[in-house]
Amino acid sequence: MASVDSIVAALYDTISGPAGKARDWDRLRSLFRPDGRMVVHSPNKEGVLNTRVLSIEDYITRTTPVFAKEGFYESELARTSEHFGQIAHVFTTYEARHAPGDKPFVRGINSIQLVNDGQRWWISQLLWQPEGEKAPLPERYLKPR
Numbered sequence: 561m562a563s564v565d566s567i568v569a570a571l572y573d574t575i576s577g578p579a580g581k582a583r584d585w586d587r588l589r590s591l592f593r594p595d596g597r598m599v600v601h602s603p604n605k606e607g608v609l610n611t612r613v614l615s616i617e618d619y620i621t622r623t624t625p626v627f628a629k630e631g632f633y634e635s636e637l638a639r640t641s642e643h644f645g646q647i648a649h650v651f652t653t654y655e656a657r658h659a660p661g662d663k664p665f666v667r668g669i670n671s672i673q674l675v676n677d678g679q680r681w682w683i684s685q686l687l688w689q690p691e692g693e694k695a696p697l698p699e700r701y702l703k704p705r
Contacts, residue, residue: 563681564648564681567681567682568650568652568672570587570591571591571672571683571686572635572636574587575588576633576634577631577632578631578659579627579628579629579630579658580627580628580629581627583627585620588619588620592686593675593683596615596684597613597616597684597685597686598618598619598686598687599611599612599614599685599687599688600612600614600688600689601687602689602690602692603694607694631657631658632657632658633657633658633659634655635656635657636652636654637655637702638652638701638703639653646675646677646678647676648673648675648676649672650674651670651671651672651701652669652670652672653667653668653669653670653702654667666690666691667690667691667697668688668690668697669688669701670686670687670688671686671688672687673685673686673687
């Protein structure tokens with residue numbers, strides 16, 4: 561991808577869609593380095609924080625059945641970015657809906673680490689945490705970029 565903005569937009573676009581619509585998993589794979597990871601940090605049913613580290617293939621396996629039954633539309637609300645040399649960090653606030661006109665069912669932060677190999681930007685890691693009672697989104701992460 562030519563820019564950090566384009567790769568983040570492609571990420572949101574690739575995972576979003578109506579129930580039953582197959583996602584373009586090859587496109588998702590093309591956004592990440594071959595050793596890229598997706599990490600979710602969220603409370604389990606008992607409220608204890610749990611971290612799950614997923615390969616891209618793990619994520620695809622985990623979400624394909626969910627997306628077959630439920631629509632999922634994730635969009636960016638706000639962003640904070642930092643760049644140095646060939647690395648970038650994007651802190652992007654998201655909200656997700658089951659259909660475009662629905663009320664959001666979850667909000668949170670995606671922390672995206674990117675690297676540029678001299679040819680293009682790649683996602684190295686995507687780490688996210690949903691908003692919760694013990695972790696409400698601070699106002700500073702709700703201001704549009």
